[in-house]
Amino acid sequence: MRNLKNSNLLIIAIALAVALIGAIGFLTVTAVAMGTDVMLMSSRAQAYKYPQQMRGGWWYGGFGCPMHGGWWSPSNNTQRLDINDVKSRLNYYISSLGRGFYVKEIMEFTNNFYAIVIEEDTGIGAFELLVDPYTGAIMPEPGPNMMWNTKYGMHYRMWHMMGSQTITSFTTRVTDDEAMQIAYEYLSSIYPGRIEVEEPTRFYGYYTMDYKLDGRMHGMLSVNEFTGAVWYHSWHGDFIQELEE
Secondary structure, three states: OHHHHHHHHHHHHHHHHHHHHHHHHHHHHHHHHHOOOOOOOOOHHHOOOOOOOOOOOOOOOOOOOOOOOOOOOOOOOOOOOOHHHHHHHHHHHHHHOOOOEEEEEEEEEOOOEEEEEEEOOOOOEEEEEEEOOOOOOEEEOOOHHHHOOOOOOOOHHHHHHHOHHHHHOOOOOOOHHHHHHHHHHHHHHHOOOOEEEOOOEEEOOEEEEEEEEOOEEEEEEEEEOOOOOEEEOOOOOOEEEEEEO
8 A cells, every 4th residue: 555655646746747847848938929038139149048958857748749658667678679670669650650750760879769750741850759778668758859849749739729820930930050059059068079060850849959079979959949948868878879761
């Protein structure tokens, strides 16, 4: 009974944390749409302020998102999955959605595999997925994928309650070149050495891009398309390899 009670308390705590993070994200977007001081000035390159990097937690969210997932399950399997096996699992999962998606890229890190899923008809990033390197469990990536994604994220209904036209017609959106510059400036402020920011993938509401440090792949980060806010992906661990379509 005590274990059951503790489990229920943990579930309630997680739900409250997700609700709090969601409220913060929703209020931020609302402020942008209403034209408060988070709007970008005409000299946009000088207007961005980089927030303290946000650490992701594992959660499961839905609304408009076709992604299914959950907590990493304990596994007795000590053998890591091969990246090609992960590719097969992801392709099977994507085909099960019954929509026009394809996997653009798979990256292997020490903590997980990471995948970018693209809409076939638009070429725009749909969502980002993580795969447990031992069990093969697939789940939505935390962070921007769930909090900033205006089409597939957990705030899908909130965006439409606000009126999607208000958001999508926002005239001072960040371009891909500006997103790269923002990412470069942010990374330069936290890492010494030579930084190279890769071309970003545009998702609905944000960009995600990889970067190299002193010539070696080091990690990734996202930039909000409306505010220029930076969200560093701190959960992957060290880079191992990647597989691109």
